[in-house]
Amino acid sequence: MVHVILTHEVKDFFAWKKVYEEGEPLRTKSGIKMTGVYTSVDNPNQVTLTGECASAELVYRFMSQPELKAAMQAAGVISAPDMKVLNKV
Template sequence: MQHVLIIHEVEDYQIWKKVFDRATDIRKKAGEISYQVLKYENEPNKIVHFSVWTSITDAKAFFESPELVKIRKEAGVKAPEFIYLEELESGVL
């Protein structure tokens, strides 16, 4: 499994969420398989987007695309940090 962890601050979570939801089809088409959205405990506008992708190459192509740069601006995203991860192991306890 290939994962992407994105940590970013947003101007307003509700605005970000609307834009995020509108992008569902393009995220799926780009190779996103599943996702989780989390927030920092005491910072409601500090968002973590953790997702599973078909490949790191697909994820990088999507997140670095001019289309997504425009979408992030519309969503009020401030300085996103992208971390591309390859799964070594997983389990359920």
């Protein structure tokens, strides 16, 4: 099991959140379980997500899907994601 922390900036958090919630089936199909959604106290449009997945390979495969890239664009993501894939020790 790996843990994922992903941060990116969006144009409008509430518009992004709607598209994010609609993406649950794609995440489930890909084996990604999200465990948290956070916004920065300094910038409410800077979003950090946490999640879990069986392997790093599945995470990277999920992140490279054209459907995800299209959804992120539709959601108003305006910065490249900063992603960390971690092993719990």
